[in-house]
Amino acid sequence: MRKPVEQIEEATILFAGDSGDGSQTIGTQMTETTALIGNDVATLPDYPAEIRAPAGSLAGVSGFQLHFSSEQIHTPGDLCDVLVAMNPAALKVHLQKLKPNGILIVNEDNFARRNLRLAGYESNPLEDGTLAKYQTFPVELTSLTRKSLEATELTTREMDLCKNFFALGMILWLYNRPMEYAMKWVKTKFAKKPQYIESNILALRAGNIYCEATEQFAVSYDVKPAVFEPGTYRNIEGNSATVLGLIAASHKSGLPLVYGSYPITPASDILHGLAQYRNFGVVTMQMEDEIAAVGVAIGAAFSGALGVTGSSGPGLALKSEAINLAMIAELPLVICNIQRAGPSTGMPTKTEQSDLLQMFYGRNGESPIPIVAPSRPFDCFDTVYEACRIAVKYRTPVIFLSDLYIGMGAEPWKIPHLSDLPEIRSDFAVSADTSNGFEPYLRDPETLARPWAKPGTAGLEHRIGGLEKSDVTGHVSYDAENHEKMVEIRAEKVARVANDLPPTEVFGAQEGEILLLGWGGTYGALRTAVENCVAEGLPIAHVHLRHLNPFPHDLADILNRFKRILIPELNSGQLRQLIRSTYLIDAIGFNKVQGHPFHVFELESKIDEVLNEIGHL
Amino acid sequence: MKKKRKARIPAGAPTLTKDDFVSDQDTRWCPGCGDYSILAQTQRIMPELGIPKENIVFISGIGCSSRFPYYMDTYGFHTIHGRAPTIASGVKMANPDLSVWVITGDGDALSIGGNHFIHLMRRNFDVNVLLFNNRIYGLTKGQYSPTSEQGKATKSTPLGSLDTPFNPISLALASGATFVARSLDRDPTHLRTIIKSAFEHKGTSFIEIYQNCNIFNDGTFFQYTEKETKADNTVFLEHGEPLVFGAQHDKGIRLNGFQPEVVKTINGEYTTNDLIIHDQYAEDTTLANFLAGMSDTPDMPHPMGIFRSVRHPCYEDMMTNQIRTAKERMGEGNLNALLHDGETWTVP
Numbered sequence: 001m002r003k004p005v006e007q008i009e010e011a012t013i014l015f016a017g018d019s020g021d022g023s024q025t026i027g028t029q030m031t032e033t034t035a036l037i038g039n040d041v042a043t044l045p046d047y048p049a050e051i052r053a054p055a056g057s058l059a060g061v062s063g064f065q066l067h068f069s070s071e072q073i074h075t076p077g078d079l080c081d082v083l084v085a086m087n088p089a090a091l092k093v094h095l096q097k098l099k100p101n102g103i104l105i106v107n108e109d110n111f112a113r114r115n116l117r118l119a120g121y122e123s124n125p126l127e128d129g130t131l132a133k134y135q136t137f138p139v140e141l142t143s144l145t146r147k148s149l150e151a152t153e154l155t156t157r158e159m160d161l162c163k164n165f166f167a168l169g170m171i172l173w174l175y176n177r178p179m180e181y182a183m184k185w186v187k188t189k190f191a192k193k194p195q196y197i198e199s200n201i202l203a204l205r206a207g208n209i210y211c212e213a214t215e216q217f218a219v220s221y222d223v224k225p226a227v228f229e230p231g232t233y234r235n236i237e238g239n240s241a242t243v244l245g246l247i248a249a250s251h252k253s254g255l256p257l258v259y260g261s262y263p264i265t266p267a268s269d270i271l272h273g274l275a276q277y278r279n280f281g282v283v284t285m286q287m288e289d290e291i292a293a294v295g296v297a298i299g300a301a302f303s304g305a306l307g308v309t310g311s312s313g314p315g316l317a318l319k320s321e322a323i324n325l326a327m328i329a330e331l332p333l334v335i336c337n338i339q340r341a342g343p344s345t346g347m348p349t350k351t352e353q354s355d356l357l358q359m360f361y362g363r364n365g366e367s368p369i370p371i372v373a374p375s376r377p378f379d380c381f382d383t384v385y386e387a388c389r390i391a392v393k394y395r396t397p398v399i400f401l402s403d404l405y406i407g408m409g410a411e412p413w414k415i416p417h418l419s420d421l422p423e424i425r426s427d428f429a430v431s432a433d434t435s436n437g438f439e440p441y442l443r444d445p446e447t448l449a450r451p452w453a454k455p456g457t458a459g460l461e462h463r464i465g466g467l468e469k470s471d472v473t474g475h476v477s478y479d480a481e482n483h484e485k486m487v488e489i490r491a492e493k494v495a496r497v498a499n500d501l502p503p504t505e506v507f508g509a510q511e512g513e514i515l516l517l518g519w520g521g522t523y524g525a526l527r528t529a530v531e532n533c534v535a536e537g538l539p540i541a542h543v544h545l546r547h548l549n550p551f552p553h554d555l556a557d558i559l560n561r562f563k564r565i566l567i568p569e570l571n572s573g574q575l576r577q578l579i580r581s582t583y584l585i586d587a588i589g590f591n592k593v594q595g596h597p598f599h600v601f602e603l604e605s606k607i608d609e610v611l612n613e614i615g616h617l
Numbered sequence: 618m619k620k621k622r623k624a625r626i627p628a629g630a631p632t633l634t635k636d637d638f639v640s641d642q643d644t645r646w647c648p649g650c651g652d653y654s655i656l657a658q659t660q661r662i663m664p665e666l667g668i669p670k671e672n673i674v675f676i677s678g679i680g681c682s683s684r685f686p687y688y689m690d691t692y693g694f695h696t697i698h699g700r701a702p703t704i705a706s707g708v709k710m711a712n713p714d715l716s717v718w719v720i721t722g723d724g725d726a727l728s729i730g731g732n733h734f735i736h737l738m739r740r741n742f743d744v745n746v747l748l749f750n751n752r753i754y755g756l757t758k759g760q761y762s763p764t765s766e767q768g769k770a771t772k773s774t775p776l777g778s779l780d781t782p783f784n785p786i787s788l789a790l791a792s793g794a795t796f797v798a799r800s801l802d803r804d805p806t807h808l809r810t811i812i813k814s815a816f817e818h819k820g821t822s823f824i825e826i827y828q829n830c831n832i833f834n835d836g837t838f839f840q841y842t843e844k845e846t847k848a849d850n851t852v853f854l855e856h857g858e859p860l861v862f863g864a865q866h867d868k869g870i871r872l873n874g875f876q877p878e879v880v881k882t883i884n885g886e887y888t889t890n891d892l893i894i895h896d897q898y899a900e901d902t903t904l905a906n907f908l909a910g911m912s913d914t915p916d917m918p919h920p921m922g923i924f925r926s927v928r929h930p931c932y933e934d935m936m937t938n939q940i941r942t943a944k945e946r947m948g949e950g951n952l953n954a955l956l957h958d959g960e961t962w963t964v965p
Contacts, residue, residue, distance in 0.1 A: 036960055181960065228964040232957065244956060251952045258711055278943035280950030283710055283936055288736040292703040295696075295733070299676075299707020302694055303715070307707065325697050415956050455692035455708070455715050458671040463640070463687050465695025475642065476687065 003212070005176060008221050010069035012077030013171060015164075016094045017086025017107075019052050019062045022164030027064025028410075029168055033181040035235040035412050038225025039068040042524060043410045044076035044597070049265070049348045056110075056118040061093045070224040074376070074524030076409065078599040082174070084167050086110060086141070088119035095131075104134045105170065107163070109142035137216055141166055148206035149199050158196075162203035169207025176222045179204055231414040238406040239266070241380035241413065242310075242336060243273035247280050248381070249388035250306050253424035258283045258300035259308045260293035262315060265348040266404040267338040270310045290318035294335070298322060301331040302464075304428060304454030306388060310336035312404075313355045314345060317362065323397050324363040327490070329464045330441075330450045332391035336384065339403040339520075341595040350595025351405035353520050354571035359399045360549060360578070366487045368494040370394070371549040373401040375523035378413035380406065383546055389424050390497055395449045401548070403570075405597050406521040429453040429460055438462055440474040448493035450474075498550040504543055504558060511561035512539025513616050514607060517587070518568055519545040519575055522598055526568060529603035538616075540607060548575070551582065559585055564610055566590060568603055626669050633664040640690040646681060651802035651828035655749060656688055658808045663691075666816050668716050675718045676705045678725040681756045682749035682828075685720040699730025702737035702746070706932075709742045713933040716816070717744040723764040724754050727783050731763075738792035738821055740932040745815045745822045748785055749802075753834035771833075785825045786909040786924055790902050796822035797905065797924040802829060803842040807853070807921065814923060820931055841919050854908070854922030859892035862918050869893075870911070870918075877907050879917065897923045 013030065015023040024045055034041045046063040053060030067077030082103040085091040087110040098104060111126055125131055126138055145163040146156065165182070172179055183201050190196040211217045236244075250257035259282065261271040275284040283300075287293040290311055297307035311319065316337050326333040339355045341347035359371050370390050374383035380402055387400040429451035432438035440462040441450050453460040462474060470477035471485055506515075508530050518526045523544050530542035543558060545551070559565055559579070567576040568590040576589045590606045592598060626633075638660040646652045663673065673691040677683035679698035686693030692715075696704045701719045709717045719737075726734045726748050737746070753771070754760040760773040764785065768777040789797045796818040800811040808826065815822035827838040840846040852862035852870060860870035867883040869892040880887040896904060905925040911917040944950075 032960060036962055038962065038964075230964050232961050232963045234957070234959055234961045247950075247955065248952060251950075256711065258707060260707065277950060277955070278940045279947040280952075280955070281940055281944075283940070285706075285710065287703065288732055291700060292706075292733055292736065295700045295703025296707035296710065298696075299694075299704035299709075300711035301707075302704070303708045303711035305707075305711035307711075321697055322700060329694070415961070418953055418956075454712070455674045456672055456712060458669065461671055461691050461693075463642075463689075463693035463695065465686070465693075466697055467695065 004219050005222050012067040012080045013082040014065045014080040015084045016063040016090035019060050021086045023062050023064050026164045026168040029182045031066050033177050034068045040073045040226040041068040042076045045408050056115045058089045061090050070226050074527045088115050092119045100133050104136045107141035108138035109140050145203050148202050162199050165200045165203040166207035169204040170211050173208045173211035233412045236413040237410040238377035238380040239269040242384045245381040245384035249385045255306035256281050258305045260285045260296035261310050262290045262293045264312050264315050266407050267310045267312050290315040294319040294322040298326050301333050308334040312338050312340050313342045320363045325466045326397040330395045333397040334387045334391050336400045338407045347595045351403050352570050356574040368491045370497050371399045373520040375544050377406050377409050377411050392424050403521040439472050442472050495550050498553050501552045504552045504554050506541050508534045508541040509539040514540050514564045515562035516542045516566050525598035528600045635660045638663045642687045644688050647832050649831040654802045658805050662809045662812050673716045676701045677720040680722040680725045682722040702733040705744050710933050719746040721748050723750045723762045727763040735792040738794040741820045743931045748825050749828040751828045751830040752837050755830045759833035789823045794823050795820035795929045796926045799825045801827045801842050850918050852918040852920050854895045856897045859889045897926045
């Protein structure tokens with residue numbers, strides 16, 4: 001008889017083990033299956049900077065958290081309903097994230113003395129009462145996997161590599177998910193190593209059957225599909241969406257894409273992604289350093305291509321002089337910064353939003369550059385496309401300020417129709433239309449953009465460079481008045497980007513007590529917290545900025561409609577500083593600099609605190 | 618001659634002259650600077666290259682020499698210190714039909730831009746690099762450079778510099794450069810010939826040009842450039858010819874084991890048959906390295922001319938080829954199909 005199935009609304013699962021245990025793989029597979037059967041889903045990979053830290057050590061623990069629901073969700077969840085811990089170290093690192101009475105599945109085979117010692121356990125937590133408040137399921141994952149593979153020719157070592165699929169089989173059973181998508185993936189992944197197709201599928205089935213057959217698991221759960229707008233969907237990670245957005249911008253504008261990069265976590269996936277698409281004419285160049293990477297992008301832009309470079313904070317520090325060259329030369333350039341925790345090398349595999357002021361101010365002289373930030377994984381597509389649009393229209397470098405959390409996180413994406421994407425017009429200069437010949441700094445009166453004349457165009461030969469330019473002619477000029485004028489023109493040009501922006505969306509109350517103002521990857525946590533407040537009838541609103549430089553024209557008015565402006569950021573208050581100085585508003589900060597995203601409950605208690613202060617509660 | 622892919626001036630088009638390459642900007646180098654000659658020879662040789670001037674791009678870094686693009690009536694980009702090779706690589710990659718020229722100096726190319734210099738050489742983009750070597754920082758008013766001789770007293774090294782200088786030819790060879798040459802600001806005919814050969818070479822062409830800074834390092838190369846001493850202190854490389862030099866053509870270079878040495882070929886125990894026969898097309902760089910090392914050896918003449926000229930695939934052609942092959946194999950990229958790649962589901 002089939003065991004009973006309990007309907008629930010949502011669940012959060014955390015897979016954790018050694019870096020080599022395959023937690024990321026089964027997390028991704030569970031995400032794919034869950035998205036394909038129609039739940040809304042959000043993920044948070046959490047892995048160490050070391051490729052293979054010593055096995056069983058706390059430093060080597062790699063985790064993958066996913067949250068899925070029959071409702072629309074925006075975050076990978078605060079606390080977990082299920083923790084799968086492949087060893088004592090994984091248990092030690094992640095147990096605090098498991099809800100009381102949550103389901104804990106541990107690989108009992110790995111709880112021998114040596115592993116316990118490596119994780120710093122004095123006694124065995126499976127026996128000493130540590131886990132009393134959880135539903136603990138010790139499973140001999142390693143032995144059971146080996147047993148299921150007895151009939152194969154695999155070595156013991158190879159068998160052990162399949163134990164993550166045994167665990168996946170269990171979780172698929174627990175949440176009533178089909179195994180077909182995982183099997184399909186295994187078949188593609190190991191197309192050239194058929195012995196691993198069989199073994200992983202055997203392990204997957206064995207895990208599934210184990211749950212059905214043993215008395216350990218009495219009940220399984222089902223989460224009904226969420227209601228989505230009509231459309232075709234796929235699951236996508238932020239960095240993949242960035243790749244697609246860049247290719248889309250190249251396609252729509254007719255400009256060939258040249259991407260210069262140097263490997264760095266967490267931006268390398270954009271280089272890897274784009275490198276697959278030579279058949280789209282995409283040129284990717286892995287250069288000798290960060291400076292060369294931006295250099296080729298600038299050179300390509302001068303030649304008339306869509307020049308793009310990508311990196312993370314430390315790389316951006318190295319690129320800053322070259323970005324300034326593109327700024328004064330007024331060439332289109334897109335710079336992707338996938339932020340990670342700084343300063344210096346910082347914490348390469350942890351998220352943070354602490355490069356905002358670096359992007360605003362980290363160049364010598366007066367150097368205004370438009371900045372846009374995506375809010376969630378799929379939003380990387382539209383936001384990087386917008387960066388390309390601004391760069392080409394205004395002939396300026398534009399910074400696309402993403403972060404590790406959304407770059408590596410995944411969620412369902414409603415695939416856009418190509419015809420809905422805004423136009424990007426290159427409008428190259430083709431002839432010199434003044435009596436003085438070609439004037440490279442004669443501007444479009446509306447946008448203040450200068451002409452983009454690519455080498456190869458007869459009659460438009462001209463020289464540009466990093467020395468100050470004379471207005472209109474572009475000749476080198478050290479004239480005092482001209483310098484000030486050029487500084488003002490460059491600032492005004494960037495300010496005019498705001499003329500293109502749609503009205504800012506205010507979610508929740510349109511005026512009232514508190515406005516949560518956010519930017520970048522904190523969208524999910526902020527929106528969920530505000531949704532919860534609004535559901536309680538509180539006069540709270542949420543505005544999430546995509547355009548950070550320039551700010552939208554209507555922002556001043558919106559800020560004035562609320563008693564308090566609360567700006568939660570994963571830094572020490574960088575947007576807050578900009579808002580305070582721009583609008584002379586005493587904005588309140590809520591700041592977390594731990595390398596981890598906000599939890600919804602943290603935001604909710606901060607909102608309560610502020611409401612208390614202003615006497616609302 | 619090797620086939621070039623650069624667009625040619627169509628037959629019947631007006632012939633260009635030197636003046637067509639002179640921009641409307643006043644040249645602002647110190648009077649007497651060697652840069653004037655290099656500029657003049659470049660402007661003179663341009664019409665002979667047979668390409669429309671709109672297809673020519675000059676890219677420079679920072680330093681006295683790097684003002685060069687402003688004076689050429691072509692496309693030009695005066696970039697940032699040391700980074701011209703990176704920007705030139707991007708220009709060439711995005712439009713392989715352009716004739717791209719990098720103008721740099723000893724500080725720009727070998728100090729702040731040393732990393733980009735070696736990587737440009739190994740990638741073998743079809744670009745031409747003119748390195749104006751004056752063994753000094755001129756624009757910043759007289760500090761020693763990475764080619765200054767050890768012990769040089771300058772403003773920043775009053776007691777003498779401590780670092781061993783780079784040999785730009787050796788560095789280029791070690792980096793896999795496919796065309797490596799040296800010339801002199803004060804030998805216009807030779808300089809024009811070498812610039813033209815560099816243009817005709819398909820791949821990265823590197824020319825070290827001995828250039829006099831008459832303000833901060835006057836005469837540093839005079840023994841190689843001045844009439845009285847030049848013949849005895851330089852040896853002009855000609856492919857297939859023995860290495861003969863001297864005012865009386867009475868000296869030559871032979872290999873003694875692994876060591877090049879100067880020998881008398883008239884009234885001595887050696888004849889020209891004993892001398893090194895230059896082979897600029899040798900794939901192996903051993904000979905070129907011997908020749909390069911001569912300028913580090915006291916009392917040896919400095920070789921001028923083409924050390925090495927070999928044909929290797931160019932980065933931009935290989936990239937173009939990858940794109941063509943990918944399109945043949947997978948078909949021209951279809952954006953809509955790409956967006957729908959992988960598992961999708963439809964909500965009605």
